[in-house]
Amino acid sequence: MPEPVLVRPMLFGSLFRRAPAPGGKVLVAFASQTGAAETIAWRTANALAGASLVKVAALGSLDTAEIAEAGTLLVVTSTYGAGEAPDSARAFERKQMAQPGAFKGLHYAVLARGDRKYDATFCGFGKSLDRWLAASKARRLSDVICVDGDDDTAAMTKWCELLTRLGATTSVEQLMPGPPQDWFLAERRLLNPGSAGGETWHIALTPREPAHLNWTAGDIAEIWPRNSEAAVEEFLATHNLNGELSFRWRGYWTFLRDIIAHSRLPRSHEVEGIALDWLVERLEGFPPREYSIASLPQSGCMELLVRKAVRDDGSLGLGSGWLTQVAPVGGVIKLRLRPNPNFHPPRDGAQILIGAGTGMAGLRAHLQHRQAKKLGDAWLLFGERGEKTDLYYCDDIKGWQADGTLTKTNLVFSRDASPRRYVQNLVTEQGDEVRRWIEGGASILVCGGLQMAAGVQDALVAIVGQEKLDQMTQDGLYRRDIY
Ligand SMILES: Cc1cc2nc3c(=O)[nH]c(=O)nc-3n(C[C@H](O)[C@H](O)[C@H](O)COP(=O)(O)OP(=O)(O)OC[C@H]3O[C@@H](n4cnc5c(N)ncnc54)[C@H](O)[C@@H]3O)c2cc1C
Ligand SMILES: Cc1cc2nc3c(=O)[nH]c(=O)nc-3n(C[C@H](O)[C@H](O)[C@H](O)COP(=O)(O)O)c2cc1C
Known part of the structure; x- marks a missing residue:
């Protein structure tokens, strides 16, 4: 340091x-x-x-x-x-x-x-x-x-x-936040082969320092994407650069090899004839990408649920491509934990957990938390595309149902119904029951995409009114992890 x-x-x-x-x-x-x-x-x-x-x-x-x-x-x-x-x-x-x-x-x-x-x-x-x-x-x-x-x-x-x-x-x-830590990519598994949607991967990471296994349900992992090792070595060789030289970069002394690894690779005309100091100064470092943590530290590893983003030209999203395809299993992943108090467990008590797609990540960590504390009284409303292909963590759900962690479960699969139905439609359909849970003091957690979250919010406002939802937000009983 x-x-x-x-x-x-x-x-x-x-x-x-x-x-x-x-x-x-x-x-x-x-x-x-x-x-x-x-x-x-x-x-x-x-x-x-x-x-x-x-x-x-x-x-x-x-x-x-x-x-x-x-x-x-x-x-x-x-x-x-x-x-x-x-x-x-x-x-x-x-x-x-x-x-x-x-x-x-x-x-x-x-x-x-x-x-x-x-x-x-x-x-x-x-x-x-x-x-x-x-x-x-x-x-x-x-x-x-x-x-x-x-x-x-x-x-x-x-x-x-x-x-x-x-x-x-x-x-x-x-x-400012400290530097990222070294974690290892321990496991990568495709969870939805044959899905009509994007590939969704289960990613498991273990820390170099065991003390870094330390977070709370709701926290976020920031991941630094990087270029593949092969691409970095090819770039250094093509431009005859010594990867062992170190430069002050983002506040820290860093080897050129690592700087190149974490930056957009410049094109040849941006490199030739340019002093190395200046090149390093002008490199566009990749920003980190955020992922909701899908496990608790007690499991011994950090699990993420990552949708692989594919651009129109077939190239991969920077962060999701790195995690789901480019990073070698066993290789180092630069990661920083970000505490996210706004999505930490609310007070103990009944809870409605609502999400869709990779939103299962944040909900899973909360359900594991509730299971460990034997809280019971949880209701999961979750939406994905197809029941046959996209019901991730199905065994976990069955386990939570069996041990009483989940007392009520409603799942909806948009591509299995015509017209398509989404989790916000479920919330509306279950309106009377949702109101009863809320009046009984239940908290609400929402995790997943912005559009889903907006639809769920509209449904909740229609059920209990804006004032009640504002009050729940203020009391920490309505919490969202949305992106
Ligand atoms: C709080 C929070 C929690 C999150 N949790 C999760 C989670 O649990 N799981 C999860 O999968 N994601 C999660 N995300 C989203 C995640 O952080 C990334 O945004 C997501 O993985 C896409 O990033 P990427 O780097 O792979 O793709 P990017 O490289 O950012 O590309 C994303 C999309 O942008 C468009 N795009 C970008 N650049 C170009 C270009 N040059 N040309 C054409 N199109 C382009 C494309 O449509 C592409 O598919 C979360 C986000 C936040 C803020
Ligand atoms: C769904 C979403 C919408 C956002 N909208 C904006 C925006 O309109 N303008 C902006 O400057 N930043 C926007 N941001 C970026 C956040 O403000 C930024 O990531 C910020 O650092 C988050 O800080 P926080 O963790 O304290 O909430 C958005 C981020 C997300 C995930």
Whole structure:
């Protein structure tokens, strides 16, 4: 691990507006769907704890009076849907942000996480929040800081500089997620041969360090795709490059062979006649891909359920292609665990688990959790294409039914019925029973694709109403892992 780089306050110049003196009250509010923004919020709070009185809270749990009371508000948020708030802040966006608050005297800054591939809605919610706070007469400490994914060192440096001005002693490395770890691809198995849909693979990974077998149901694995070894060696040989040279890359000293392995391979004209330092600087590193973890650490390995993405030209999706086809069994997979508190098990009690396709991954980890705790009272509603080809983990389902983990199971297979039926149709058809479970205090977990999740949400709103669903979200009883 490299030495942390401490940022020196005098470097900031005019980037920031006048900051309040350190030592005041700081409220760190987060709105996060899959845990990244929440992790930064906690690191932010820890960094400031020595200098100020710091409180951390989910943005969605705050009202305008609590915000107005804080001397300084630091918001760390992500953006979902098309420029919308994460689930936990949707009601806040609809209700509190509908009109300006009265925040005269409040200083604030917004760190907005997003993904540039969403283009027009890049960091959309963070930007709306920033505008709302400004319209509410709060004073900006910095322009909104937009962070594109986990490796945006430039943006995180700005956040680090702001925190240092507020009295924190921290470094960019301390604020950013650590490097990925080495895991091994232990097993790869096609689960749906003959399916009308894409191939779905069961992937099992074991860690180099046994201590890394440590996560909670609902957490996410970030996987670094890479080029095949053969492609890397061919590239190095073609351009007569020494793979053993090392360069500082993404904050760490790294061998050229590994840098090339984790980057889009440049075309010949992008390499020839170019100084090596400059080539390395210009390489486009592959971003990580996220996968819901489908097992618990007690099983001794991490299991994933991965749909192989195939593009129109026949080439494979970067992450899913790496895991399901390119990576050699026994080979190293670079992986980082991301805690995802927003999808951790809700309080014990009855539970409705809803999903489709690879959404079974997240639901399976939760069902294993419930099985281990002998919680019972769970209802699975799940949809896939064909019963004969796509009912993955059928033996697990039978086992959960047999030992009482699952008290009710409804499965739907879209290609086996005409007209096609999906899991959201199941939810609607079972509306009365769903309402009874919810009125009895059941929590709801939804895992899988965005379109399915939107359909399920519409069905739930029709059954219990938006207010009830907002309340369940706030109480942590309606949780989604969606993509
Ligand atoms: C919180 C979360 C949890 C997730 N959990 C799971 C899970 O459990 N299982 C799972 O399978 N997935 C899961 N995903 C999705 C996963 O992260 C990836 O998005 C998915 O595997 C596709 O990525 P890829 O790199 O294989 O494909 P990419 O390379 O990103 O390509 C995906 C698609 O984009 C299009 N595309 C991209 N580039 C091009 C191009 N150059 N030309 C033409 N078309 C292009 C194609 O349609 C292609 O099929 C999850 C995502 C999130 C955010
Ligand atoms: C389904 C989905 C929709 C998203 N929509 C947007 C978007 O509209 N704009 C954006 O900038 N980022 C978007 N993102 C990217 C997330 O904001 C980004 O991955 C962020 O780092 C997640 O942080 P979190 O884990 O705290 O929720 C989206 C991600 C997903 C999975």
